[in-house]
Amino acid sequence: QPVLTQSSSASASPGSSVELTCTLGSGHSSNIIAWHQQQPGKAPRYLMKVENGGTFNKGSGVPDRFSGGSSGADRYLTISNLHFEDEADYYCETWDSNSRVFGGGTKVTVL
Amino acid sequence: EVQVLESGGGLVQPGGSLRLSCAASGFTFSNYGMSWVRQAPGKGLEWVSSIGSTGVTTYYAGSVKGRFTISRDNSKNTLHLQMNSLRAEDTAIYYCAKLETGGSVNWGQGSLATVSS
Numbered sequence: 001q002p003v004l005t006q007s008s009s010a011s012a013s014p015g016s017s018v019e020l021t022c023t024l025g026s027g028h029s030s031n032i033i034a035w036h037q038q039q040p041g042k043a044p045r046y047l048m049k050v051e052n053g054g055t056f057n058k059g060s061g062v063p064d065r066f067s068g069g070s071s072g073a074d075r076y077l078t079i080s081n082l083h084f085e086d087e088a089d090y091y092c093e094t095w096d097s098n099s100r101v102f103g104g105g106t107k108v109t110v111l
Numbered sequence: 112e113v114q115v116l117e118s119g120g121g122l123v124q125p126g127g128s129l130r131l132s133c134a135a136s137g138f139t140f141s142n143y144g145m146s147w148v149r150q151a152p153g154k155g156l157e158w159v160s161s162i163g164s165t166g167v168t169t170y171y172a173g174s175v176k177g178r179f180t181i182s183r184d185n186s187k188n189t190l191h192l193q194m195n196s197l198r199a200e201d202t203a204i205y206y207c208a209k210l211e212t213g214g215s216v217n218w219g220q221g222s223l224a225t226v227s228s
């Protein structure tokens with residue numbers, strides 16, 4: 001079963017950028033991952049998938065400020081020009097042939 | 112517009128049962144796998160179970176295997192989760208999600224299941 005590791009928190013000022021990292025465990029470093037945003041009190045929202053090699057494909061309506069990347073076993077979510085409404089929990093997700101797993105989530109605070 | 116809407120949550124005593132449903136619309140339901148994901152109060156997302164597009168293949172997290180059963184009715188565009196032998200640690204908001212090659216792409220608003228005496 002895959003394992004995903006995320007840092008617990010990140011913070012940045014409005015208008016700045018923040019990069020979140022999701023690290024794939026041993027044996028799954030080439031997996032595709034998905035990023036999800038969960039604003040306080042709301043359901044998760046799909047942001048994008050990020051492939052090994054850095055290609056990313058965003059979901060419908062996701063602002064251009066959100067982008068993805070990849071390096072080795074790390075998958076990135078970068079939020080540029082940070083807005084107050086970007087304050088949320090961000091989860092990565094991956095899967096194999098018979099299971100799915102979510103990372104522990106990163107809480108982003110917009111100071 | 113793709114929509115998935117969960118129902119069936121509520122308060123149940125430990126050892127009891129609940130059946131959650133997820134009504135899907137805006138897409139060809141029978142072409143997609145579906146998942147249930149839960150979130151305990153103040154905690155992160157936890158995958159619970161997935162089912163293939165035809166309903167033949169099913170997968171479960173170890174924490175619910177043998178107690179929960181996922182199923183679907185493609186004629187009614189509906190996904191179900193039968194939860195038996197419920198425990199306090201099953202208390203959570205349960206989300207259903209439409210699966211694509213890029214992950215859990217469409218989420219519902221969730222249904223709260225509370226297990227307490």
